[in-house]
Amino acid sequence: MKAMVQSHLNRFTLTHISLGRVGRIRRIGLLASGLLMGAASLSANAGSLISSTEYLDYQLPEKIQKMCTERDNCPEIEIKYLKTNHGWIDKTVNARIDNLVVNSKPTESAPIKTKSSQEDVTAAVNDFATSQFQDMPEEVSWAYSLMVTPDYLGHVNNFELFEINSYVFTGGAHGMPYSEYLTFDLTTKKQVTLDDMLIKGKKPRFEALAHDAYKAWVKTVADDVSSYEKSWPFTLSDNVTLTETGMNIRYQHYSIGPYAYGMPVLSIPYSQLDKIIKPHFIPK
Numbered sequence: 001m002k003a004m005v006q007s008h009l010n011r012f013t014l015t016h017i018s019l020g021r022v023g024r025i026r027r028i029g030l031l032a033s034g035l036l037m038g039a040a041s042l043s044a045n046a047g048s049l050i051s052s053t054e055y056l057d058y059q060l061p062e063k064i065q066k067m068c069t070e071r072d073n074c075p076e077i078e079i080k081y082l083k084t085n086h087g088w089i090d091k092t093v094n095a096r097i098d099n100l101v102v103n104s105k106p107t108e109s110a111p112i113k114t115k116s117s118q119e120d121v122t123a124a125v126n127d128f129a130t131s132q133f134q135d136m137p138e139e140v141s142w143a144y145s146l147m148v149t150p151d152y153l154g155h156v157n158n159f160e161l162f163e164i165n166s167y168v169f170t171g172g173a174h175g176m177p178y179s180e181y182l183t184f185d186l187t188t189k190k191q192v193t194l195d196d197m198l199i200k201g202k203k204p205r206f207e208a209l210a211h212d213a214y215k216a217w218v219k220t221v222a223d224d225v226s227s228y229e230k231s232w233p234f235t236l237s238d239n240v241t242l243t244e245t246g247m248n249i250r251y252q253h254y255s256i257g258p259y260a261y262g263m264p265v266l267s268i269p270y271s272q273l274d275k276i277i278k279p280h281f282i283p284k
Helices: 014-024 062-071 087-102 118-135 203-218 225-231
Strands: 050-055 076-084 145-156 159-169 176-185 190-192 240-242 246-250 265-269
Touching: 050 145, 062 118, 076 087, 076 118, 087 118, 087 145, 087 159, 087 176, 159 240, 176 240, 176 246, 203 225, 203 265
Parallel strands: 076 145
Antiparallel strands: 050 076, 145 159, 159 176, 176 190, 240 246, 246 265
């Protein structure tokens, strides 16, 4: 069955963040009096997956809470975890969320090599909140922001599709968004990577198609592809997901373009992927 997959093009551009920040991020100062409780309303699809999110149970250290309340600039923290009716999916997604919280410089689709404990996560958030008052002059009124949240995108055949988005702001002209896709095979109960999707020996051909998609995208933002590519050369990202019409490849800020261009998504239609990706990844 075909998925109805939501489009998430350039979700966290600077404009989006500046307009949506207040509504999307909760002040820790308001949350310090109690637990962060889940969750968003449940959503179900034809594949019977039920998805919701729940907030990290966290309170600011008492000293930081007192200081930021007096200054009215408590750090803005929003960390959500996935909660579905498939515990094995939750385990993988939430382990990745923990990694993103603990590691301040995520890389595209970085594998989970070690597990971060709840103590590691709490310590990382405490350090993030504390650093605001170590790094900033006392008279500064704005606050640091940290957001990590999972989103359910839909399904293609037996594959359930998710996205993790994060956003960190520690001053300057803008914050740093980050986004990565995760694909899960309900048949094997395993996470699926780009290499799993490709037929053996077809990665060079897939890379060539991605390069063509890159050139088509460049034409929407620049007059001369050759000149643009000298400054922002093409690289193949393994941050991919399935859609109803083809495969999307997500790039982070600064990967193939300046910050103002957001997080580009290159699309390759299934009509070009015949005999390049395995047949069961193409919608029936």
